[in-house]
Amino acid sequence: MCFSRIKLIIEYLGTGYHGWQVQDNAQTVQAEMEKAVHRITGEEVRVTGAGRTDAGVHALGQVAHFDTHSKIPAEKFQDALNAVLPADVAVLSSGKAESGFHARFSSVSKTYEYRILNQRPRSPVMENRAWHIRDKLNISKMCQAADCFLGEHDFSAFCSSGSSVSTYERSIYISKWIEERDCLVYRVKGNGFLYNMVRIMTGTMVEIGLEKRFPDSILALLDGKDRNQSGMTAPAHGLYLVTVHY
Amino acid sequence: MCFSRIKLIIEYLGTGYHGWQVQDNAQTVQAEMEKAVHRITGEEVRVTGAGRTDAGVHALGQVAHFDTHSKIPAEKFQDALNAVLPADVAVLSSGKAESGFHARFSSVSKTYEYRILNQRPRSPVMENRAWHIRDKLNISKMCQAADCFLGEHDFSAFCSSGSSVSTYERSIYISKWIEERDCLVYRVKGNGFLYNMVRIMTGTMVEIGLEKRFPDSILALLDGKDRNQSGMTAPAHGLYLVTVHY
Numbered sequence: 116m117c118f119s120r121i122k123l124i125i126e127y128l129g130t131g132y133h134g135w136q137v138q139d140n141a142q143t144v145q146a147e148m149e150k151a152v153h154r155i156t157g158e159e160v161r162v163t164g165a166g167r168t169d170a171g172v173h174a175l176g177q178v179a180h181f182d183t184h185s186k187i188p189a190e191k192f193q194d195a196l197n198a199v200l201p202a203d204v205a206v207l208s209s210g211k212a213e214s215g216f217h218a219r220f221s222s223v224s225k226t227y228e229y230r231i232l233n234q235r236p237r238s239p240v241m242e243n244r245a246w247h248i249r250d251k252l253n254i255s256k257m258c259q260a261a262d263c264f265l266g267e268h269d270f271s272a273f274c275s276s277g278s279s280v281s282t283y284e285r286s287i288y289i290s291k292w293i294e295e296r297d298c299l300v301y302r303v304k305g306n307g308f309l310y311n312m313v314r315i316m317t318g319t320m321v322e323i324g325l326e327k328r329f330p331d332s333i334l335a336l337l338d339g340k341d342r343n344q345s346g347m348t349a350p351a352h353g354l355y356l357v358t359v360h361y
Numbered sequence: 362m363c364f365s366r367i368k369l370i371i372e373y374l375g376t377g378y379h380g381w382q383v384q385d386n387a388q389t390v391q392a393e394m395e396k397a398v399h400r401i402t403g404e405e406v407r408v409t410g411a412g413r414t415d416a417g418v419h420a421l422g423q424v425a426h427f428d429t430h431s432k433i434p435a436e437k438f439q440d441a442l443n444a445v446l447p448a449d450v451a452v453l454s455s456g457k458a459e460s461g462f463h464a465r466f467s468s469v470s471k472t473y474e475y476r477i478l479n480q481r482p483r484s485p486v487m488e489n490r491a492w493h494i495r496d497k498l499n500i501s502k503m504c505q506a507a508d509c510f511l512g513e514h515d516f517s518a519f520c521s522s523g524s525s526v527s528t529y530e531r532s533i534y535i536s537k538w539i540e541e542r543d544c545l546v547y548r549v550k551g552n553g554f555l556y557n558m559v560r561i562m563t564g565t566m567v568e569i570g571l572e573k574r575f576p577d578s579i580l581a582l583l584d585g586k587d588r589n590q591s592g593m594t595a596p597a598h599g600l601y602l603v604t605v606h607y
Contacts, residue, residue, distance in 0.1 A: 128485045175486065193482060203485045236439060239374045239449045240421065244486075 118182045120212040121189050123148075123162075123196075125177040128203040130243045130352065134170045135177070144168070147204050148179065154199045155192070156185040165218045165359040166225060169311075171351030173244070175228075176207070178359040180218040218359070224288065225308060226358040229301040229317045229349060238297075245298055246317075246353035252324030254299065257292050259330035260323045261301065263337070264290040264316060270309050271340035273319070275348065278310035283340070285309065292320075302357075311348050319346030364428045366458040367435050369394075369408075369442075371423040374449040376489045376598065380416045381423070390414075393450050394425065400445045401438070402431040411464045411605040412471060415557075417597030419490070422453070424605040426464040464605070470534065471554060472604040475547040475563045475595060484543075491544055492563075492599035498570035500545065503538050505576035506569045507547065509583070510536040510562060516555050517586035519565070521594065524556035529586070531555065538566075550606075557594050565592030 125148070133141035137149070148162040165178040187195065192209035200206070215221070230245040232238055233252050241247070264287045271283040289304035301317055319336065322328045328346070336345045371394070379387035383395070394408040411424040433441065438455035446452070461467070476491040478484055479498050487493070510533045517529040535550035547563055565582065568574045574592070582591045 126482075126485050128488075173486070197482055202483075202488050205483050205485050207482050236372075236443055236453050237448075237451050239372050239451050240419070240490075242374075242448050 118184050119189060120180050120182050120216060121192055121209055122212040122216060122218070123179045123181075123192070123209050124207040125164075125174060125179055126205050126207050127174050127177065128243075129168060129171050129173045131201075131203055132170065134172065135164050135166070135168045135174075144174075144177075144204055145179075147201060148181075148196075151196045151199045152181055152183070155195045156183055156187065158183055158185065163218050165222045166308075166356055168354075168356055169351050171243075172354045172356065173352075174356040176358045177356055178218045178222070178361075180212050180216060216361075221361050222359050224304055224306045224360040225356065226289070226302065226304040226360070227308070227313045228355045228357050229303075229313060230353045230355065231299040231301070231317075231321070232297070233299050241297065243352045246321075246350050248321065248325075250325055252299065252321065253326055254292060254294065254324065256326070256330045257301075257320045257324040260320045260333050261290045261292055263331065263333035264303070268337045269340055270312055270337070272336045272342055272345045273312050273315040274309035274342065275311040275315070276342070280309060283309060285312070304360075313354060314349040314351070315342075315345055315347075317349040317353070321349065322346040364430050365435060366426050366428050366462060367438055367455055368458040368462060368464070369425045369427075369438070369455050370453040371410075371420060371425055372451050372453050373420050373423065374489075375414060375417045375419045377449055378416065380418065381410050381412070381414045381420075390420075390423075390450055391425075393447060394427075394442075397442045397445045398427055398429070401441045402429050402433065404429055404431065409464050411468050412554075412602055414600075414602055415597050417489075418600045418602065419598075420602040422604045423602055424464045424468070424607075426458050426462060462607075467607050468605050470550055470552045470606040471602065472535070472548065472550040472606070473554070473559045474601045474603050475549075475559060476599050476601065477545040477547070477563075477567070478543070479545050487543065489598045492567075492596050494567065494571075496571055498545065498567065499572055500538060500540065500570065502572070502576045503547075503566045503570040506566045506579050507536045507538055507549075509577065509579035510549070514583045515586055516558055516583070518582045518588055518591045519558050519561045520555035520588065521557040521561070522588070526555060529555060531558070548603075550604075559600060560595040560597070561588075561591055561593075563595040563599070567595065568592040 160181040189211040232245040287305040406427045435457040478491040533551040
């Protein structure tokens with residue numbers, strides 16, 4: 116049997132979905148993708164994503180693959196799928212995957228962004244797209260805290276229970292806060308992320324920005340490996356999966 | 362009778378509204394504002410906006426005023442109104458208006474932005490927030506065209522019928538295209554804008570960007586004063602009222 120593996124880059128607004136992964140009785144992005152491929156090819160396929168984003172989390176560059184016997188040229192899937200996908204999901208590019216490519220296992224690192232709106236009034240334009248924090252954040256302290264995450268660490272203190280992983284060691288290559296016109300953006304690139312890891316890192320740094328913790332307390336949290344000592348889990352709707360690197 | 366005039370700066374996402382102005386049997390931003398003031402003060406007021414944005418047009422800095430006998434301090438209206446307004450409308454600031462202030466008549470100029478998403482696939486994140494143009498735009502030609510609008514001109518060729526104005530002369534102080542990370546943004550500041558003026562200017566410049574017209578054809582259109590000779594009206598959902606200047 117001859118099939119092609121198709122690689123997709125996907126953008127979605129997570130607001131209307133219970134995350135990426137197929138679940139019974141819940142709208143998910145993966146289910147929308149599989150329905151769309153079925154409408155185009157008539158095939159029942161599994162669309163495998165690089166990462167399982169949680170309910171409400173957005174993606175600007177989720178990567179996924181699926182296998183098809185269809186004769187549709189790989190690069191034509193972009194327009195074909197966009198014509199049948201709902202408005203809050205779109206394929207940014209499609210192409211033939213290289214031999215042996217797997218969206219999840221071939222990935223070597225990922226970049227996420229967490230967006231914060233730091234102003235007193237709420238913003239209709241940023242509703243469900245950034246975490247609204249009314250109290251003034253001390254950004255320079257948050258930048259100091261972000262630096263502490265760089266390098267290889269055990270992230271047990273920044274991981275929600277409920278995941279089974281063989282190691283809590285992860286390497287962080289980029290960890291910085293950027294002041295954009297309308298938002299405060301935390302950009303983080305690492306070789307892998309534990310369950311809720313970016314959201315707990317962000318929640319803890321926000322507590323530092325609110326001057327409830329010291330910037331270098333991050334080091335003690337990494338050392339202590341105790342989730343109960345780190346900060347709150349930042350809400351899902353500020354988080355974006357930006358790039359999956361191969 | 363003693364009353365205070367309150368000045369508001371308002372942000373809204375226009376997607377769910379039939380524009381600013383109160384209409385029978387249609388959701389409008391002005392009606393939401395008046396309902397919200399009524400809930401706070403018990404008064405039936407008119408909330409007067411600086412400009413009547415059309416259905417689907419957004420505002421990052423609409424200005425409005427209303428008169429109240431309420432003893433609520435002017436700056437407290439921000440939080441009070443935000444607590445009762447729907448998620449797609451918010452008050453960014455409230456304060457006591459200076460003597461003689463009128464949101465519309467005191468305004469000396471306005472700044473609008475028109476956002477274009479120029480890429481082949483559609484974008485869920487920009488849905489209803491930018492005009493999606495799939496074909497590659499020649500931005501340098503659009504910049505040349507934008508320059509032609511600077512200064513004082515008769516904008517008859519850039520005005521939809523249905524408005525009654527005493528003069529079609531308007532002065533444009535800023536007219537430029539800016540390439541942002543995710544969007545192509547047209548920023549225009551002028552002492553006043555005719556009905557659909559920014560949208561027809563944008564639609565005409567897009568035709569120049571698609572190389573269906575020459576950049577300096579703008580000058581002939583301004584001279585000719587004929588709406589039938591200028592370009593399409595760009596869709597409402599890319600337009601933002603950014604600032605009202607006093």
